Amino acid sequence: NSPNKEGKLWNYITQINAATASRNLYSTVNSDLINSYAWDTAITFIQKCTDKTNYANQNSLNTSLSQTGTTNDNPCNIFDMASNVLEWTTETSSLSGYPSVFRGGDCESSGFCTSGRNYNATSLSINDLGFRPLLYL
Numbered sequence: 001n002s003p004n005k006e007g008k009l010w011n012y013i014t015q016i017n018a019a020t021a022s023r024n025l026y027s028t029v030n031s032d033l034i035n036s037y038a039w040d041t042a043i044t045f046i047q048k049c050t051d052k053t054n055y056a057n058q059n060s061l062n063t064s065l066s067q068t069g070t071t072n073d074n075p076c077n078i079f080d081m082a083s084n085v086l087e088w089t090t091e092t093s094s095l096s097g098y099p100s101v102f103r104g105g106d107c108e109s110s111g112f113c114t115s116g117r118n119y120n121a122t123s124l125s126i127n128d129l130g131f132r133p134l135l136y137l
Contacts, residue, residue, distance in 0.1 A: 009067045011085050011130040015100040015122040018088040018131035030136040036091040036117075038134050039081075039103050043114055046075045056115035058082035060105040065127065082114040083107060085130040093119045102129060 010021065015033075022033040046055045052075050061073045061083045069079030082105040091101035098119035105112045106128040112118065 009065070009085070009130060011065075011127055012125050013088070013130060014125045015088045015102075017125075019090065022131060022133040025133050026135070031133045032136070033088060033090050034132045034134040036089055036101070036103070039089060039132075040115070042078055042081065046078060046081075050075045055082070056113070058105065058114045059110045059112065060084075060107050062107050065107050081105070085128045086112060086118065088129065088131045091117070093117075095119050097121060100124075 010018075013021065019033040022031055025031050043056050047053050052058070055075065058073075059082060062070050066080075066084050070083050073080050073083040084107055085104075086102045086106045087104045088100065088102050091103075092099050093101055098121060100120055100122045102118050102120065103116065104114055105116075108128045
């Protein structure tokens with residue numbers, strides 16, 4: 001989950017605005033909205049480096065929205081892939097009317113898991129949908 005400049009959770013954001021915010025989040029490094037390859041690589045890393053060998057299928061570990069990273073979902077210091085808010089990615093879908101993909105789990109539903117893909121319009125902006133930037137170092 002990305003915090004905004006005030007340190008608050010950045011949710012209620014469309015895919016287009018999440019992509020723009022991700023690219024403009026840092027002045028010292030290049031950044032962008034996370035892509036699905038990086039998302040899947042993070043899951044694989046967590047599964048190989050911890051005892052969470054089935055983290056790809058992890059459902060939410062919390063039941064209320066947190067303004068910061070949740071401490072019960074932070075394997076390898078990668079926060080909230082299974083919990084808190086669903087997250088926009090750069091991945092696209094061929095579904096008419098639902099071209100954008102969001103990933104992960106959220107606190108409002110146990111029906112989403114870390115590796116899951118969900119599809120919607122780029123204009124969707126709801127409480128349990130945010131984003132994660134990808135940094136290029």
